[in-house]
Amino acid sequence: MNLQTIKQRFGIIGNSATLNHALKIATQVAPTDLSVLIEGASGVGKEAFSKIIHSLSSRKHQKFIAINCGALPESTLYSELFGHTKNAFTGATTERKGYFETVNGGTIFLDEIGEMPSKLQQFLLRVLEQGEFVKMGSNKVEVTDVRVIAATNIKLLENVQQGKFREDLYYRLNTVPIKVPLLKDRADDIHILFRKFAADFAERYKTSPVRLDERAQLLLENYTWPGNIRELKNIALQISALSETKSITAEALLEYIPKALD
Structure with a gap:
């Protein structure tokens, strides 16, 4: 699929060299299962790139879900991603499956990854390295096969250098970087x-x-x-x-x- 066809399909307008370069990388990495870190300021269209990668991958017939890591409290974000058991916390009247279970075989887009609380970063790293997670309130290890695409509107490496983001997770997410132009x-x-x-x-x-x-x-x-x-x-x-x-x-x-x- 050429770039013009991709632009028409996903409603991407423009023909600047920087935009075309970013799109080319997205199409090249899409057929693989490599982790991708999409970098760009708010409003440049990072989520569109994640959808392109998913739609051109072998996972295209499976689920795609986007979640903003900076929009939810830590406990809620954990529950959304990994799920929880009944009575795991006050108000948890039923068990809930997290996205790493319900989107198994598909793609999860983690927007504003730099806002993810440090405690959750270690659990995400475990998923990326071992394909394993544990629901809140449980000791049972669950297995998942999900491709993770992350995005950030900050210079994430600076957060690493300041001790605000795990270095091992950064390099695990940043296998293939894509810079979406301003x-x-x-x-x-x-x-x-x-x-x-x-x-x-x-x-x-x-x-x-x-x-x-x-x-x-x-x-x-x-x-x-x-x-x-x-x-x-x-x-x-x-x-x-x-x-x-x-x-x-x-x-x-x-x-x-x-x-x-x-």
Whole structure:
């Protein structure tokens, strides 16, 4: 499957060299069972890369689940991943199977892996190295065959050096690193993405898409985009919904991205 087909299938827009390089690595590593660490700022589309890897792998007909390691308390995250027995803790009225059991044979995407509590890091390492885990409240060793794809929006190696993340787990996860580029480093793709978001809005609400004049396009391409693709999409939707005209000037665009003045 060539890159253009993959982009169409997964809704990835753009043709920058950095984006294509990241996609190429994803397609090359997909048929293997190697662990992958996807690095990139919030909003660049890291989860899309994990889905590409899963869909092009031998596990594609099995389950795929994504979980944000920074969104749950430690005990809840443990239960989500590894499960718990009945009465393992207050309120555990029934046994619960964790994802390493229910997704057996498939792929688990661990987003924001740098936020995983240190205690859980050792249990994840055991899964990666031995394919084993233990439910909360149990002594029974369970076996699993799950591919783990992790992602981070921080420089995880710095956390390792500061003692905040296990070094052995880092290198176990980072077998193949994929760096997803920032939107500001994909200048040629920015206007293409804007047009796509504006066209999608117009199609959904049966109207004409907004269009940027030349100066507005330059402003868009030179903005730093701290929120990356997510921020660009929000701005495209805001302009589409709120602008009284379909032709957008640079001055009008500044109402939506005032940080560009800084």
